[in-house]
Amino acid sequence: MSVLTQAERxxxxxxxxxxxxxxxxxxxSKGAVAASVAAYFAFAWWFFSIGTVFSExxxxxxxxxxxxxxxxxSRPDIEFGEKHLEIDFPxxxxxxxxxxxxxxxxxxAVVERTVTTATQTVSGGGERSSSNSLLGTIGGEAxxxxxxxxxVTSEADSQVETLRQEEVVRAVVDMSGxxxxxxxxxxxxxTRGGETMIADIALDEAVTVRGELPEWASQKAPxxxxxxxxxxxxxxxxxxxxxKVRHRFxxxxxxxxxxxxxxxxxxxxxxxxxxxxxERVDPTRSNLAVACDNILYNSEWQHYDVWLKLLQTIVxxxxxxxxxxxxxxxxxxxxxxxxxxxxxxxxxSKRFFDFLRSVDMxxxxxxxxxxxxxxxxxxxxxxxxxxxxxxxKLYSEALENIDDKQRExxxxxxxxxxxxxxxxxxxxxxxxxxxQSLYFWxxxxxxxxxxxxxxxxxxxxxxxxAMRTNQDWENVAYMVVLILVVVFVFDNISSTLRxxxxxxxxPK
Amino acid sequence: MSADAAAVTGGARLSEEGxxxxxxxxxxxxxxxxxxxxxxAFLVLAMSGSLWFANETNAGKxxxxxxxxxxxxxxxxxxxxLEIWRAFWDLPSPYDDGSLKFNYPEGRVxxxxxxxxxxxxxxxxxxxxxxxxxxLIGFGVGFVLCFIAAKNMTANRWLRFFVRRFMELLRAFxxxxxxxxxxxxxxxxxxxxxxxxxxxxxxxxGKMFFEVVENADMKPDEGLRAAGGNWxxxxxxxxxxxxxxxxxxYGxxxxxxxxxxxxxxxxxxxxxxxxTxxxxxxxTHEAKTLxxxxxxxxxxxxxxxxxxxxxxxxxxxxxxxxxxxS
Numbered sequence: 001m002s003v004l005t006q007a008e009r010x011x012x013x014x015x016x017x018x019x020x021x022x023x024x025x026x027x028x029s030k031g032a033v034a035a036s037v038a039a040y041f042a043f044a045w046w047f048f049s050i051g052t053v054f055s056e057x058x059x060x061x062x063x064x065x066x067x068x069x070x071x072x073x074s075r076p077d078i079e080f081g082e083k084h085l086e087i088d089f090p091x092x093x094x095x096x097x098x099x100x101x102x103x104x105x106x107x108x109a110v111v112e113r114t115v116t117t118a119t120q121t122v123s124g125g126g127e128r129s130s131s132n133s134l135l136g137t138i139g140g141e142a143x144x145x146x147x148x149x150x151x152v153t154s155e156a157d158s159q160v161e162t163l164r165q166e167e168v169v170r171a172v173v174d175m176s177g178x179x180x181x182x183x184x185x186x187x188x189x190x191t192r193g194g195e196t197m198i199a200d201i202a203l204d205e206a207v208t209v210r211g212e213l214p215e216w217a218s219q220k221a222p223x224x225x226x227x228x229x230x231x232x233x234x235x236x237x238x239x240x241x242x243x244k245v246r247h248r249f250x251x252x253x254x255x256x257x258x259x260x261x262x263x264x265x266x267x268x269x270x271x272x273x274x275x276x277x278x279e280r281v282d283p284t285r286s287n288l289a290v291a292c293d294n295i296l297y298n299s300e301w302q303h304y305d306v307w308l309k310l311l312q313t314i315v316x317x318x319x320x321x322x323x324x325x326x327x328x329x330x331x332x333x334x335x336x337x338x339x340x341x342x343x344x345x346x347x348x349s350k351r352f353f354d355f356l357r358s359v360d361m362x363x364x365x366x367x368x369x370x371x372x373x374x375x376x377x378x379x380x381x382x383x384x385x386x387x388x389x390x391x392x393k394l395y396s397e398a399l400e401n402i403d404d405k406q407r408e409x410x411x412x413x414x415x416x417x418x419x420x421x422x423x424x425x426x427x428x429x430x431x432x433x434x435x436q437s438l439y440f441w442x443x444x445x446x447x448x449x450x451x452x453x454x455x456x457x458x459x460x461x462x463x464x465x466a467m468r469t470n471q472d473w474e475n476v477a478y479m480v481v482l483i484l485v486v487v488f489v490f491d492n493i494s495s496t497l498r499x500x501x502x503x504x505x506x507p508k
Numbered sequence: 509m510s511a512d513a514a515a516v517t518g519g520a521r522l523s524e525e526g527x528x529x530x531x532x533x534x535x536x537x538x539x540x541x542x543x544x545x546x547x548x549a550f551l552v553l554a555m556s557g558s559l560w561f562a563n564e565t566n567a568g569k570x571x572x573x574x575x576x577x578x579x580x581x582x583x584x585x586x587x588x589x590l591e592i593w594r595a596f597w598d599l600p601s602p603y604d605d606g607s608l609k610f611n612y613p614e615g616r617v618x619x620x621x622x623x624x625x626x627x628x629x630x631x632x633x634x635x636x637x638x639x640x641x642x643x644l645i646g647f648g649v650g651f652v653l654c655f656i657a658a659k660n661m662t663a664n665r666w667l668r669f670f671v672r673r674f675m676e677l678l679r680a681f682x683x684x685x686x687x688x689x690x691x692x693x694x695x696x697x698x699x700x701x702x703x704x705x706x707x708x709x710x711x712x713x714g715k716m717f718f719e720v721v722e723n724a725d726m727k728p729d730e731g732l733r734a735a736g737g738n739w740x741x742x743x744x745x746x747x748x749x750x751x752x753x754x755x756x757x758y759g760x761x762x763x764x765x766x767x768x769x770x771x772x773x774x775x776x777x778x779x780x781x782x783x784t785x786x787x788x789x790x791x792t793h794e795a796k797t798l799x800x801x802x803x804x805x806x807x808x809x810x811x812x813x814x815x816x817x818x819x820x821x822x823x824x825x826x827x828x829x830x831x832x833x834s
Binding site for chain 1: 554561565566567568576581634637638680681683684685691693695702735775776789809
């Protein structure tokens with residue numbers, strides 16, 4: 001390769017002016033295309049009011065939702081008493097049923113206090129209020145269920161007594177190295193990165209910070225609650241009656257065993273030794289059986305259900321595509337002009353295919369969900385109907401493009417019409433048919449996920465339900481990973497088979 | 509057609525080599541038959557297993573639900589043939605009893621005092637716009653990325669590898685999850701649908717684009733290189749003019765697909781006609797449902813035909829491979 005000199009370039013430009021200086025018309029048309037695209041985007045910006053939507057988006061929540069994909073929060077509330085503290089974990093906290101995590105150090109002492117005992121009949125308020133919004137309620141903060149003291153006392157039978165008992169008087173929360181919160185009745189000390197913030201608590205009255213607020217803390221009004229941020233490690237809200245700690249950990253909590261399992265919280269080595277040689281946890285079953293059962297029915301991750309739904313999706317794609325192939329095969333012969341001489345029948349079946357294809361998969365899915373109830377039957381039917389149309393069209397086009405010589409050859413030896421098709425036509429088109437079916441099988445695995453969400457069953461529905469609660473983003477991540485793996489595997493199977501069909505390797 | 513018949517009736521004795529050939533042929537044929545029947549048996553087994561499983565895990569069994577199915581078809585029959593027409597154009601219905609079922613005129617979107625667009629056509633336009641905006645965004649970003657992913661344009665293996673995996677991820681990531689996430693951030697509306705469909709389109713178009721670029725003729729590129737053109741100039745003057753018709757054709761194909769995709773995303777909360785259809789079906793508003801289905805059907809047919817016509821003009825018949833791409 002050599003580079004042109006300037007003189008040579010100039011000479012070239014002079015010799016071919018039509019190439020180097022574009023005509024005004026083409027410049028104008030290019031400019032017009034660019035301008036109309038820009039104008040269209042401006043229109044779309046206005047039409048969908050994108051600016052408003054973006055500025056009203058809950059970006060702060062988006063961050064915590066995204067963090068939820070790969071991490072989890074433990075949410076203890078530390079309530080102030082006169083002289084003691086009460087540490088309260090919400091139900092179903094990842095830290096377990098009776099939590100005493102290492103990062104929350106407690107100091108106890110014998111304290112004298114007056115207690116009002118009351119027999120309470122708690123009417124359990126709905127934990128997740130449902131709303132008409134499709135995604136369910138979006139709580140301002142991901143409020144821990146059960147922490148709001150909204151229990152209703154219907155019958156209070158109270159009496160006052162003085163108790164002397166051991167209570168927590170000091171708690172230190174270690175925020176994974178990002179900082180620490182030390183809490184004693186009436187005083188909260190927060191340290192982060194060498195800075196210290198001290199807040200005095202006037203019980204049920206006000207929170208007062210000594211000195212200036214550090215950058216990582218915020219307070220809306222004097223006396224109001226102080227929000228302290230530790231970055232990814234979590235945050236804390238210091239209120240006048242309690243400190244709400246939100247401590248975030250990387251990972252998927254309790255992925256194998258939930259807190260009700262006897263294997264919960266044990267290190268992997270110990271679990272393994274329990275499984276192989278340990279004493280039976282449940283005398284009626286082996287430890288392995290118990291462990292499998294616990295994993296499958298893990299209340300938080302619902303492995304069994306997720307895998308079942310995943311299988312449903314796979315089955316939907318497989319059965320729908322195969323059924324469509326079987327039905328479209330004979331119909332395509334009917335629609336192909338060169339095989340069925342009846343023009344009316346050709347046109348009728350082609351329009352029928354167009355109809356099936358153009359009434360979209362979504363519409364079929366909605367119809368069949370309504371008819372068969374939510375579940376894979378609706379999904380199979382939707383894929384079957386849409387793809388019968390698609391396959392019919394593709395197959396009949398392939399049939400119309402066949403090489404006629406083979407057919408003539410078979411016909412010339414006096415074969416019956418059926419044999420002519422079988423030996424003259426089918427061998428030519430079968431690999432193409434199968435390749436097309438395989439291709440759609442692969443793409444239907446993806447579609448089945450999506451139509452699942454409108455009610456046609458499978459992992460799509462499960463995924464959609466998990467997203468609606470706005471709290472189970474880690475489950476969403478888990479299912480997405482499974483879907484990606486399945487799609488990847490099926491892509492590879494399908495493309496390998498297709499390559500074999502279209503260009504088979506010569507046997508040695 | 510069997511070989512024995514030919515061997516017996518043909519009369520001519522085969523030589524040693526001929527027999528070996530025949531033996532080999534028979535071997536191959538029987539192996540082939542075995543594979544065929546084995547494959548069919550496997551498919552039959554898998555199919556019956558699948559159907560049994562689907563039936564077992566469905567909310568209702570197939571044969572139990574079949575009567576409901578016909579009942580449902582019955583429910584979908586409008587009270588008069590003109591009802592569909594009225595629902596389509598938002599004309600007042602004679603059956604109007606104040607219920608949601610017959611309140612067609614309430615959906616009208618007025619531009620002036622008297623000029624209005626029927627609700628469903630407005631919603632359909634919204635869906636079409638979602639599809640168009642996402643196709644344009646996907647086209648733009650895919651256009652930029654594809655040259656970085658193409659072997660003949662980018663020498664750096666790692667950069668190429670990274671860009672390709674990135675596009676694969678965008679393509680394979682379920683649209684529904686992206687839509688769900690942004691629905692949580694933005695609340696209901698079209699913007700989450702645009703984002704979800706765009707992200708998928710970037711991946712899908714990017715892949716098709718870089719395959720086109722890799723098949724491009726490199727002679728113009730070499731010429732530009734010889735004249736001292738830099739990377740951008742080589743791409744812009746050497747490759748783009750060759751690949752642009754193919755790009756546009758794929759873009760149009762994507763637009764067809766995106767119209768369907770944005771309808772589906774709409775049905776799960778992304779606005780547009782999909783949402784309207786889902787609500788209407790679940791509330792058994794027969795005339796409204798049929799009007800929407802009719803509108804969707806007509807739109808999809810029109811978009812398909814238009815795009816097919818344009819694609820044929822752009823690149824000829826070669827662009828007509830498998831309908832919906834990855």
